[in-house]
Amino acid sequence: MSEIPTKSQIEELFGRYVDTIFPSLEKAVELLSSGKPLTFYLGIDPTGPDIHLGHTTNLLVLKKLIKLGHKVILLMGDFTAQTGDPTGKDSTRKVLDNEQVLKNMETYLDQVNKILEKDSYVVRHNSEWLAGLTFAEIRKLARHITVQQTITRDMFQKRLAEGKAITLEEFLYPLMQGYDSVAMAVDGEIGGTDQTFNMMMGRDLVGAILGKEKIVITTRLLEDPETKKKIMNKSEGSYVSLNDSANEMFGKAMALSDSAILPILTYCTEVSLEKVNDLAERLKNGENPKVLKEEMAKELVKMYYGPEPAEAAVENFTKVFSKGGLPDDILELANCAGQSIVDLIFNNKLALSRSEAKRLIEQGGVKIDEQTVSDWDQTVKVGEVIKIGARRFVKVVS
Known part of the structure; x- marks a missing residue:
């Protein structure tokens, strides 16, 4: 660690993206300013092929920790993804096999590298330790978790009240995620507030097994301030992916509700808070939200693709949606002539299922x-x- 971070640098880290710190802000500041490089990790279960804007708050915190001289691990939950985190789910997730998980992971690092420098972090996979655990080792670990502390989770209580099943595998998910912290002997973990229970399980296990402190940093969720629902929704297909092209990213951002403008600028970009506050004031004073949303969408594209593609995305959006033209980068589909419209949409991944295409x-x-x-x-x-939805166009070619 080249130099000890100042108090203002640490306060800046916790001031924008972070919600709560365990055991306390004071303890985190003490450890972070000790001059000793610490190891933090972020776990991502590859249950789908995309990293979306809702994940980027965590990555932006990691970026700051790296800048302060700390070690960062990006943990691919290739083992836990096959169970699926039950957090926030009112029914058992669809089981994924290893082949599906590996396919989902194919572009994860390319997406992460749009925020973190390629060689600035270490990549691990939790199958390295979880896949080889014996039943005797699992039994020993299970002594650290009680049925009472797990069953009180709100989604389990909801399922019990509705007579829905809770599998033992789901019940063990927090233990699996918690053991990740032990296996890597980390000093801290980053995750959204919805991951607090799982991260605290890891904190308890690190204390009990390794006899050391573990910092838990929970980040603010990307939620609509009016509806209190997540702005990015994978299950409904309404999200902005880091895999999206510049034009797709801009168009999807423009399709979000007006109430998403400020949360996205605040938690998903590095735009100065001074500028965010200025936009908030303009919004409050009655300026057309479309103008402000365009500024937000442009900032997003600039962050991932640069100023020129951002300007081009604005022009493309105006051409397609204001003047009724076609996008410059229209997707051309060959060898599709003669297919039904449903098959074309599904086979080219323009909908998640044939049922969605029909809807x-x-x-x-x-x-x-x-x-x-x-x-x-x-x-x-x-x-x-062919136009699918509000923003996607394809052309059938020979």
């Missing part, structure tokens, strides 16, 4: 050459331009 058609959300599609079995022809 889009039923809701009038699919057009071929500006004509609304009503028949699931309508076939597509070479040269046709």
Whole structure:
């Protein structure tokens, strides 16, 4: 560690993205300013192929910790993803096999590297230690967790009240995540406030097994201040992915509610708080939210692609959505002529399932050459331009 961080640097770390620190802010400041490099980690379960804006708050905190001279581990939950975190779920998650998890992980590091410098962190996989645990070792670990402390979790209480099943595998998820901290002997963990229970399980295990302190830093969730719901929703397909092109990112950001403008600028970017406060004042004074949302969307694209692509995304959006033109980067699909519209949408991953494709058609959300599609079995022809939803366009080519 080249130099001891100042108090203002540490306060800046905790001032914007962080919600709560365990055991206390004072203890975290003491450890972070001790001059000793600490090891922090962020765990991500690859249950899908995308890292979205809701994940970026944690990555921005890691970026600051790296800048302060601390070691950061990005933990791929390739083992825990096969169970799926029950946090916030009112039913058992769909079970993923190892092949699906590996496929989901294919572009994770490319996405993370858009925020963290490639060689500034270490990558680990929790299958390294969890896959090899014996039943005797699991039994020993289980002595540190009680049924009472786990069953009190709100989502389990909700399921019990509704007569829904809770598998023993789900019950053990916090223990698996908690053991990650022990296996890596970390000094701290970063995660959203919805991960507090799981992270505190790791804190308890580190104290009991390793006899050391573990800092838990919970970050603010990206929630709509009006509805209190998460702005990014994977299950509904409404999220901005770090895999999105510049035009897709801009268009998706523009489709968000006006109430998402300030949370995204505050928790998902490094735009100065002075500028965020200025936008908040302009919004309060009645300025057109569309103008402010465009500024937010442009900042996002600039963060991941740079100033020129951000300007081009603005122009593309204006051309397509204000002047009724076609996007410059329209996706061309070959060897699709003769397919049904449902098959084309599903086979090219323009919908998560055939059922979703059918729902889009039923809701009038699919057009071929500006004509609304009503028949699931309508076939597509070479040269046709297909619009799916509000922002996606594809062209059928030979």
